[in-house]
Amino acid sequence: MINADFWKAFARNKGAVFGLVILAGILVLAAFASVLFPGDPWDMATAPFQPPLSDGSPLGSDMLGRDIAAGIAHGARVSLLIGLTSTAAALAIGVTLGALAGFHGGRVDDAIMRFTELFQTIPNFVLAVVLVAIFTPSLTTIVAAIAIVSWPPLARLARAEFMSLRTREFVQAAITTGQSNSAIILRQILPNSLSPIIVSASLMVATAILLESSLSFLGLGDPNAMSWGYMIGAARTVIRQAWWMSFFPGLAIVLTVLALNLVGEGLNDALNPKLARSRG
Amino acid sequence: MTRRISGLTLGFPTGFQRAAAAGLLAAVLAIPALSGITAAPAAAQETPVKGGVLNSIVQPEPPTLMLGLNQQGPTQTVAGKIYQGLLTYDQKLEPMPSLAKSWTVSPDGLTYTFKLFENVTWHDGKPFTAKDVVFSTSKFLMEVHPRARAVFARCESITAPDDLTVEFKLKEPFPAFLQSFEVSSAPMVPAHIYEGSDFRANPANATPIGTGPFKLKEWVKGSHIQLVRNEAYYKQGLPYLDGITFRVIPDAASRSLALESGQVQQTQYSDVEPFEVPRLKALPNLDLSTKGYEFVAPLSWLEINHRVKPLDDKRFRKAIAYAIDRKFIRDKIWFGLGRVPTGPINSVVKFYDPKVTTYEPNVEKAKALLDEMGLKPDAKGVRATVKIMPMPYGETWTRLGEYLKQALGKAGIAVTLESTDAAGWSQRVANWDYEITTNFLYQYGDPALGVARTYISDNIRKGVLFTNTMGYSNPKVDALFASAAREIDPAKRQADYSEVQQILADELPVVWLLEMEFPTFLDKRVKNANKTAIGVNDTYEDVWLAAK
Numbered sequence: 001m002i003n004a005d006f007w008k009a010f011a012r013n014k015g016a017v018f019g020l021v022i023l024a025g026i027l028v029l030a031a032f033a034s035v036l037f038p039g040d041p042w043d044m045a046t047a048p049f050q051p052p053l054s055d056g057s058p059l060g061s062d063m064l065g066r067d068i069a070a071g072i073a074h075g076a077r078v079s080l081l082i083g084l085t086s087t088a089a090a091l092a093i094g095v096t097l098g099a100l101a102g103f104h105g106g107r108v109d110d111a112i113m114r115f116t117e118l119f120q121t122i123p124n125f126v127l128a129v130v131l132v133a134i135f136t137p138s139l140t141t142i143v144a145a146i147a148i149v150s151w152p153p154l155a156r157l158a159r160a161e162f163m164s165l166r167t168r169e170f171v172q173a174a175i176t177t178g179q180s181n182s183a184i185i186l187r188q189i190l191p192n193s194l195s196p197i198i199v200s201a202s203l204m205v206a207t208a209i210l211l212e213s214s215l216s217f218l219g220l221g222d223p224n225a226m227s228w229g230y231m232i233g234a235a236r237t238v239i240r241q242a243w244w245m246s247f248f249p250g251l252a253i254v255l256t257v258l259a260l261n262l263v264g265e266g267l268n269d270a271l272n273p274k275l276a277r278s279r280g
Numbered sequence: 281m282t283r284r285i286s287g288l289t290l291g292f293p294t295g296f297q298r299a300a301a302a303g304l305l306a307a308v309l310a311i312p313a314l315s316g317i318t319a320a321p322a323a324a325q326e327t328p329v330k331g332g333v334l335n336s337i338v339q340p341e342p343p344t345l346m347l348g349l350n351q352q353g354p355t356q357t358v359a360g361k362i363y364q365g366l367l368t369y370d371q372k373l374e375p376m377p378s379l380a381k382s383w384t385v386s387p388d389g390l391t392y393t394f395k396l397f398e399n400v401t402w403h404d405g406k407p408f409t410a411k412d413v414v415f416s417t418s419k420f421l422m423e424v425h426p427r428a429r430a431v432f433a434r435c436e437s438i439t440a441p442d443d444l445t446v447e448f449k450l451k452e453p454f455p456a457f458l459q460s461f462e463v464s465s466a467p468m469v470p471a472h473i474y475e476g477s478d479f480r481a482n483p484a485n486a487t488p489i490g491t492g493p494f495k496l497k498e499w500v501k502g503s504h505i506q507l508v509r510n511e512a513y514y515k516q517g518l519p520y521l522d523g524i525t526f527r528v529i530p531d532a533a534s535r536s537l538a539l540e541s542g543q544v545q546q547t548q549y550s551d552v553e554p555f556e557v558p559r560l561k562a563l564p565n566l567d568l569s570t571k572g573y574e575f576v577a578p579l580s581w582l583e584i585n586h587r588v589k590p591l592d593d594k595r596f597r598k599a600i601a602y603a604i605d606r607k608f609i610r611d612k613i614w615f616g617l618g619r620v621p622t623g624p625i626n627s628v629v630k631f632y633d634p635k636v637t638t639y640e641p642n643v644e645k646a647k648a649l650l651d652e653m654g655l656k657p658d659a660k661g662v663r664a665t666v667k668i669m670p671m672p673y674g675e676t677w678t679r680l681g682e683y684l685k686q687a688l689g690k691a692g693i694a695v696t697l698e699s700t701d702a703a704g705w706s707q708r709v710a711n712w713d714y715e716i717t718t719n720f721l722y723q724y725g726d727p728a729l730g731v732a733r734t735y736i737s738d739n740i741r742k743g744v745l746f747t748n749t750m751g752y753s754n755p756k757v758d759a760l761f762a763s764a765a766r767e768i769d770p771a772k773r774q775a776d777y778s779e780v781q782q783i784l785a786d787e788l789p790v791v792w793l794l795e796m797e798f799p800t801f802l803d804k805r806v807k808n809a810n811k812t813a814i815g816v817n818d819t820y821e822d823v824w825l826a827a828k
Contacts, residue, residue, distance in 0.1 A: 042686050048612050063555070064612060064683060137699050219678065223697035224685075237532075237675065238555050 009270035016266020022259035026252075030076040037070035041226040045070070052244050060244040062235060068245060071226050072252050078227040079256065082143055083209040087201055089147035090208075094154025095197060099185055101155070102162025113159070116152045124149040128211055132220045139222045142215060146208050157200055161193035195271035202267055206260035213253055228253050326807075330520050332825035334806060336546040336816075337535055338505060338526035345496060345505070346485040347467040348416070349424050353549050356464045358526050360817035361507055362403075363490035364468060366394055366413065366446075367461040369813040371574050373630055373725045375458055376812065378819070379408070379468060379491060389453035389768035396444045400514045402470045403489045410440035415471035417448075424479050427724075431460040453768045456728035462575060462814055465724065493519035493821040502528055513821070520824035536560060545803035545825075548816040554615040554676055557799050565804055570617065570797035572815020577626040577730070578798075580720035581790040582668075582684070586751045588715050590664055595649045597788040601639035602646035603691035604684065610794055613679050617799060621792040623785040625731055628795075629723045631764075631777035636785035646691040655692070663692035667715040672702050677718055680793075684718075710745040720796060721746055725813065727777055728765040735780075735789055736761050752789035 010016055029036070039045070044065040045056070052060040052068075059068040101112040119127075131145035165171060166189070174188050215221055216229030217236075228249040235245030338354045347359035366380040375383070380394040400408040418438040421428035432438070434457070437449045450457065460466060468491065473484045488496055493515075494507035508523040527544060529535045536556045538544045540563065552560060561568045582600065590596045606620045625632045655663040666688070670681030685695040700708065708714050723730030733739050733746070737753035757780055764776035800810055805826045812818045 040686070040689070042682060044683070044686055064679060133701070219675075219699070223678075223681070223699050234675065234679070237553060241555075241559065 006270050010266045013262075013266040013269050015262045016269070019259040019262025019266065022255055023263055026076055026256055026259065027080070029073050030080050033070075033073040033077055037067065037073050039070075041070040041074035042066060043070075049242055051242075052248075059248045060242070062231070062245045063238055063242070068231070068248050071231050072228065072249055074226045075228045075231060075249065076252065076256075078139075078222075078225045079209045079212060079253075082139065082146065082212045082227075083205040083260075086143045086146035086150065086208045086212075087204045089143060090150040090154060090204060091197070091201055093147065094151035095158045095190075097151070098155035098158025098160075099162050099190065102159035103166060103181070103185055103189070105163070105166075109159070112155070116155050119149070120152045122149075125211065125214060128215060129218065129220060132215055137215075137220050137222055139225055142212060142220075142222060145215075146211050149211070150204055150208060154197065154200065154204070157196060158193065161196065162189055165189045165192055199264055199268045199271060202260060202264035206257045206264070209253065209256060209260075328520050328807070328822065328824040329826065330517075330824070331522050332520075333522050334524045334546065334820070334823065334825060335544040336524065336526050336548070337529055337538065337544050337551045339529060339535065339551050341502065341528045344485055345488045345499070347464060347488075347490075348420055348469050349480060349485065351425070351427070351464045356814075356817045357548060358505055358507070359467070359488065359490075360463050360492075360814070361494040361524060361820055362488050362492045362496060363463055364492050364819060365461050365463040365466050366396075366468070367458075368818055369459070369462060369575055369725060371571055371628075371811070371813050373459065373574055373628075373813050375461070378461075378463070379413075380461070383458075385458065389455060390450045392448040392450070392457060394446045394448075396446070397514055398444065400491050401512055402472075402491055403495045403510060404470075404473075405512070406470065406472055408468070408470075408491050409443040410446045411443070412468055412471045413446045414438050414440050415475060416468045417466060420469050420474055420479055421466060425466075427729075428460070428466050431457065431465070431729075453766050454728070455768055455770075455773065456726035456765065459725040459729060462725075463819075464814070464817065493819050494521075494524060497523070504528060515821060518821045519819075520822060521820065524820065532556075539566070539801055542803070545806050546809065546816065547799075547801045549798045550674075552799055552801060553674075554613075554617050554799075557615055557617060560801060567802045567804055569800045569802065569810055572800055572810040572812065573798050574628045574813035575725050576814075577629050577723040577725070578720045578796040579621060579624070579626045579723060579792060580718060580794045580796055581792045583709070583714075583717045583719040583790050584750055585712060585715055586789070587712060590653065590655065591666070591715065593653060594787050595653050596655075596664070597791060598639065599646040599649040599691060600688060600693070601788060601791045602642045602649070603693065604687045604791070604793075605641040606793060607641075609680065609683065613676060613683060614794060614796070617797045619795040619797070621795045623781045623792065624735065624790075625727055625777070625781060626723050626795045629725065629727065629731070631727050631774055633774075633778040633781045635778070636782050638785070643691050650692060657692050661692055662694045665694040665696065667696045667698055669698040669700055669705065669708065669714050669717045671718045671720075672700055672705050680718060706745050709749055710743050712742060712749060712751065718793070719790075728761070732761040732765065735784060750789055752787075754783065754787065757783055 045067050046061045046065050048061060048063050048065040050057050050061040052058065054060065057067045057069065059072070061067055097112050097116065101109040128145045128149045131148060132141055135141040171184060171188055174184050212227065213229030216227045217233035219233060221227050221230045231249035232246045235242065239246055338358055340354060342350065342352060342355040342358060344350050345355060345359045345362060347355060347363045364379050366378060367375045368378045370376055379396055379400065381397045383392065383394045385392055396410060402408055417432050422432055434450050434454050435448050436451045439447050441447060470489050473489060474482055493510050493513045495510045497508040498506040505526045506523060509519055509521065513519060527538070529538055532553050535547065535551050539547050539552065539560060542565070557568070560566060584591050584597055586592045610616065610618045610620060619627060622634050622638050623636045627634070650663050657663050668681055668684055671677040681697050685697055688695050709717055709719070721730065721734060734748055735752060736748060736758050738758065739748045740751055740753065741747045760776045760780040764773050764780070767773045767776060800816060802809055805828065807824050807826055809820065809823045810816055
């Protein structure tokens with residue numbers, strides 16, 4: 001699937017390439033955070049309320065003298081970690097349930113879809129806030145809460161794909177040759193339904209990062225992990241005195257989410273067979 | 281010999297005679313002032329003018345204004361204008377007259393006699409007499425007010441020899457008794473309304489009837505509480521103000537804006553967040569004062585659970601004290617509001633003694649103490665791990681938690697921060713389910729009332745908040761607090777309290793962080809406000825508004 005054609009199609013979307021570059025930059029920043037900014041981002045390294053470009057703190061310092069740049073680099077780790085793991089968890093739940101519902105149909109489908117609707121009727125963010133508040137904020141509970149509120153659309157998507165592929169000839173052939181249900185699901189249908197799932201998963205990473213930032217902004221982040229949402233939430237009250245404390249982490253969130261959306265769009269173009277055909 | 285303190289001759293700066301004279305003067309001077317031909321504007325400015333409405337903030341909105349039933353901060357600020365106690369206190373915590381004109385204490389320290397002002401009436405027109413005082417202190421408050429119950433349970437009898445005299449006879453001497461009569465500690469309630477009723481369910485609770493200079497006119501829930509002048513107030517010519525309106529403004533930024541725009545002329549306690557104080561202080565129309573909180577005198581500390589190892593070792597607690605920089609906490613987290621404490625008694629409270637062991641920030645000393653305990657650093661430099669659960673009272677306390685984590689980390693004490701909500705915090709602290717938390721308590725003007733409760737072993741009571749939740753126990757400390765509470769000779773009391781302060785400062789049952797100060801902002805037009813130890817909670821009978 002990922003071959004020269006794919007890259008050609010992907011590169012045709014200039015925005016996607018731009019997004020990929022930004023995303024790579026953020027990944028590098030996260031990976032080398034402890035090299036670029038050794039020590040703890042919570043350390044009160046300089047004087048409080050230092051504006052950007054002052055000595056030792058390129059992006060300024062916050063109200064306790066913590067370096068904003070170090071916070072953004074270390075926060076990138078937390079944001080990406082939470083974005084990726086919660087999406088992976090949501091994928092595992094959503095695709096499994098969607099696949100079972102779409103493949104088996106009938107009562108299994110009914111049962112699973114009613115269960116999914118139960119989650120879809122509750123507003124995402126409210127449920128996430130309640131879950132994190134009940135299970136006390138930590139990285140694990142935040143990932144779990146985001147995964148729990150994000151899987152229903154994936155389940156719906158996987159179900160639709162499975163229902164349509166279930167009736168195709170290659171699947172019918174596999175059934176006639178006596179392959180087991182699990183083999184058909186995993187080896188026949190799943191690989192053929194991956195494209196839309198990958199596209200929506202890439203967008204879901206962006207949503208997860210936003211969700212985590214919103215939770216941290218409200219003070220429901222892991223109190224031991226530096227994150228962008230926390231930085232904005234903490235600096236919100238002094239915004240009239242010190243704009244930089246909330247501006248730079250906000251910029252980091254905007255760039256990351258934008259990059260992920262652009263990449264998601266590029267993936268959509270590259271993986272969508274209809275679009276590929278129209279390109280000739 | 282009887283020690284007699286007469287309100288009319290001593291310590292009566294806000295009293296009846298002077299106020300009446302000032303009122304007359306105001307009436308005379310008001311005429312030229314109005315016609316705009318004042319020769320000496322400065323002098324005219326300082327003469328009280330009648331009229332005008334003071335606007336302030338009440339936050340959060342109180343559940344009731346019946347002060348006997350509820351003594352939360354916002355209730356006190358509003359209801360302190362409606363109800364009165366027998367006494368109020370100046371900013372050195374010396375008693376001043378309120379409903380009591382004068383008082384005497386017998387030489388054996390067992391009998392307290394109060395003489396009441398004449399012609400005092402309740403807001404419904406019925407006369408206020410000594411019977412109301414006896415009913416309030418021996419029946420009403422005993423049933424519904426825990427802090428008053430602890431004080432008045434010490435009385436053998438409370439009697440009214442005549443309509444203007446009340447006599448309290450104590451079972452044993454308790455000099456702090458005289459500090460227990462301010463309006464929130466012992467508000468006077470009308471016997472003719474409450475006698476024989478279910479106090480908590482009495483319909484009159486919704487329409488509070490007190491003796492104070494202001495009456496409740498209107499309370500629109502979620503919007504404002506409007507008080508108006510009590511025309512029948514027993515001090516002639518008072519109050520000056522036509523009324524006081526307290527606005528409910530739940531959002532902190534909006535509260536600061538209301539003050540900035542002149543919509544309100546006064547804020548108190550936590551209305552304005554510490555980080556806003558430097559900005560508002562610079563405004564030309566506002567005065568900032570941190571006085572007027574001497575009676576509550578809050579002291580905050582790191583509350584340490586002595587049931588958890590190694591927190592039971594005083595060397596470990598000392599290491600914590602050396603590892604933190606309390607000046608940094610005061611200057612950077614509280615934006616300069618507060619004083620660095622030395623021991624268990626707030627420096628504005630009586631019997632404070634600064635001559636105790638103090639702990640300047642010194643990480644090396646902290647490490648040395650941990651070494652001595654055998655807590656050696658591991659590969660990551662960690663000697664011990666503790667959990668800190670910051671108080672969920674807003675972001676200043678969250679910042680404090682983050683600071684503590686970093687500061688203790690430098691000494692090799694790794695900190696895991698726990699977050700919780702207000703209900704969870706109360707429940708966990710009361711049931712001893714914590715390692716370290718931050719906390720602050722009011723001291724109520726006397727160590728016997730507000731300090732001893734945290735350290736004496738009698739007060740280790742599971743499930744009850746603001747007791748000795750650390751589980752600290754030292755028989756010597758118990759004995760000193762007990763004897764100081766009974767001692768009537770002030771010099772001997774001081775000796776007991778000095779000794780107990782030295783012991784506590786050496787054993788550090790808690791690590792004191794900050795003598796907290798609250799900012800009171802007053803518009804420069806507001807005169808005579810915030811002069812006593814209860815500051816904004818006082819009656820405001822002689823507060824007046826200068827012309828714009």
